[in-house]
Amino acid sequence: xxxxxxxxxxxxxxxxxxxxxxxxxxxxxxxxxxxxxxxxxxxxxxxxxxxxxxxxxxxxxxxxxxxxxxxxxxxxxxxxxxxxxxxxxxxxxxxxxxxxxxxxxxxxxxxxxxxxxxxxxxxxxxxxxxxxxxxxxxxxxxxxxxxxxxxxxxxxxxxxxxxxxxxxxxxxxxxxxxxxxxxxxxxxxxxxxxxxxxxxxxxxxxxxxxxxxxxxxxxxxxxxxxxxxxxxxxxxxxxxxxxxxxxxxxxxxxxxxxxxxxxxxxxxxxxxxxxxxxxxxxxxxxxxxxxxxxxxxxxxxxxxxxxxxxxxxxxxxxxxxxxxxxxxxxxxxxxxxxxxxxxxxxxxxxxxxxxxxxxxxxxxxxxxxxxxxxxxxxxxxxxxxxxxxxxxxxxxxxxxxxxxx
Numbered sequence: 001x002x003x004x005x006x007x008x009x010x011x012x013x014x015x016x017x018x019x020x021x022x023x024x025x026x027x028x029x030x031x032x033x034x035x036x037x038x039x040x041x042x043x044x045x046x047x048x049x050x051x052x053x054x055x056x057x058x059x060x061x062x063x064x065x066x067x068x069x070x071x072x073x074x075x076x077x078x079x080x081x082x083x084x085x086x087x088x089x090x091x092x093x094x095x096x097x098x099x100x101x102x103x104x105x106x107x108x109x110x111x112x113x114x115x116x117x118x119x120x121x122x123x124x125x126x127x128x129x130x131x132x133x134x135x136x137x138x139x140x141x142x143x144x145x146x147x148x149x150x151x152x153x154x155x156x157x158x159x160x161x162x163x164x165x166x167x168x169x170x171x172x173x174x175x176x177x178x179x180x181x182x183x184x185x186x187x188x189x190x191x192x193x194x195x196x197x198x199x200x201x202x203x204x205x206x207x208x209x210x211x212x213x214x215x216x217x218x219x220x221x222x223x224x225x226x227x228x229x230x231x232x233x234x235x236x237x238x239x240x241x242x243x244x245x246x247x248x249x250x251x252x253x254x255x256x257x258x259x260x261x262x263x264x265x266x267x268x269x270x271x272x273x274x275x276x277x278x279x280x281x282x283x284x285x286x287x288x289x290x291x292x293x294x295x296x297x298x299x300x301x302x303x304x305x306x307x308x309x310x311x312x313x314x315x316x317x318x319x320x321x322x323x324x325x326x327x328x329x330x331x332x333x334x335x336x337x338x339x340x341x342x343x344x345x346x347x348x349x350x351x352x353x354x355x356x357x358x359x360x361x362x363x364x365x366x367x368x369x370x371x372x373x374x375x376x377x378x379x380x381x382x383x384x385x386x387x388x389x390x391x392x393x394x395x396x397x398x399x400x401x402x403x404x405x
Contacts, residue, residue: 004102011110012038018117028124033140037116044146045109045153049102051297052154059108059155062086063101066094085191086157104155112152112159116143118166119364123371125173126330129378131371133311138374142367147304151360157192161361164188165337168200169365172330196361199340200333207333277343284346284359286312301356308363315370323373331369338365 019034052059064070066087071077075095078088093099093107123139131138152162164185171182190197275283286309288298324335345358 003098003100004106007099007103007106007110008042011106011113012042015110015113015117018114022117022121026121026124029121033143034117034120037120037143038113040144041113041116041149041153042109044149045105045112048150048154049105052105057154058157059105060101062090062155063094063104066090081191081194083157086155086160089160090155101155105153108155108159109153111163112149112154115152115159115163115166116149118163118170119143122166122170122173123368125170126368127371127375129375131374131378133314138311138371141307142364142371145304145307145363147301147356148360148363151357158357158360160188161192161196164192165200165361165365169330169334169368172204172333195344196341199344200337203333203336203340206336207329207331211327211329211332277347280346281343284342285363288356298356311367311370315373318373318377320370320373323376324369327369327372327376331372334365335369338362338369 015038016035019029019031023029023031051057062083066078069077071084071087075088075091078084078091080088090099090104093104099107120143127139133141148162151158153159167181167185168189171178171185175182186197189200286305288302289305289309290299290302292298324331327335341362342359345361
């Protein structure tokens with residue numbers, strides 16, 4: 001426990017240093033909010049730690065497999081994608097530096113916090129105005145959603161992939177200047193879930209190809225070339241992850257029903273594997289809703305889901321469906337990544353318990369689209385007001401010129 005507190009102190013200091021460093025580059029960021037987000041994230045990470053103490057948790061198994069040389073005595077014995085990559089990251093800390101289980105939880109909580117920092121920077125670079133929801137700042141509300149912090153604060157895939165996705169979209173804001181960041185983000189996502197990296201590359205290609213706002217022809221060509229090279233690199237791993245061998249029928253390898261049935265055994269909750277696809281996706285994104293909450297955790301998440309459902313209804317009521325076609329490349333890339341990953345994860349989540357955890361990886365992408373639409377509407381209104389003022393100023397100048405004559 002003392003080792004864990006020491007890691008918390010060190011990573012807290014590193015987080016503050018990163019935030020302070022970005023303030024000069026991003027003067028629009030709310031420095032106090034980001035600083036206060038650190039203890040908030042740590043509090044919910046600690047809540048997950050207590051949950052893991054009294055319930056089965058992957059984090060415990062990751063730690064034990066490293067400790068007892070489950071895959072072999074050497075570090076590279078653990079290298080691979082998916083679960084093995086988490087163990088590979090953890091190996092030097094456990095084996096070389098003697099990290100306790102609590103210290104590893106604190107370290108991965110830090111990775112999750114990095115995800116919030118880069119998602120926040122991504123939001124602030126694209127959002128120009130403040131937007132409120134019942135008197136509360138909307139972006140602030142999005143970044144305080146407990147479920148996002150709870151599942152990104154533990155020793156596991158959630159914290160790393162959340163960090164990777166946040167880093168990826170921050171890099172998309174400036175591909176030329178942040179290609180190294182994009183490369184790191186791509187490697188992280190690929191090693192955790194190759195199929196999600198595959199989906200995000202396709203989404204980026206479509207987003208850039210069918211957008212003209214802020215996208216040059218050279219940028220489009222560059223993205224397509226980079227994505228094509230990445231496809232060639234990860235193709236076999238993507239096939240392996242979904243159980244497809246090259247040359248076989250696709251339908252024979254997916255077997256999503258079997259996967260869902262296996263996951264349904266892993267935790268308590270309502271089985272959703274037999275639902276229709278639209279209902280699976282709705283359940284994945286917006287349930288439980290009080291009446292079907294699986295336990296105390298599900299009851300707490302129900303409050304969050306009511307909020308998410310409310311802002312989603314607001315989004316479509318304000319013309320959200322049309323905006324998905326007219327938004328810029330970040331909107332299209334974020335939406336395609338969000339909806340495609342959600343459909344895939346909804347089919348294999350098995351029950352509400354797993355769905356609650358899985359959706360935290362991509363929910364911020366949809367929330368970005370919502371606030372970006374509101375921002376573009378406000379920008380359009382502000383431009384219309386400015387244009388009208390310019391018209392009146394010209395008319396006034398013409399009138400005064402006529403009087404002089």
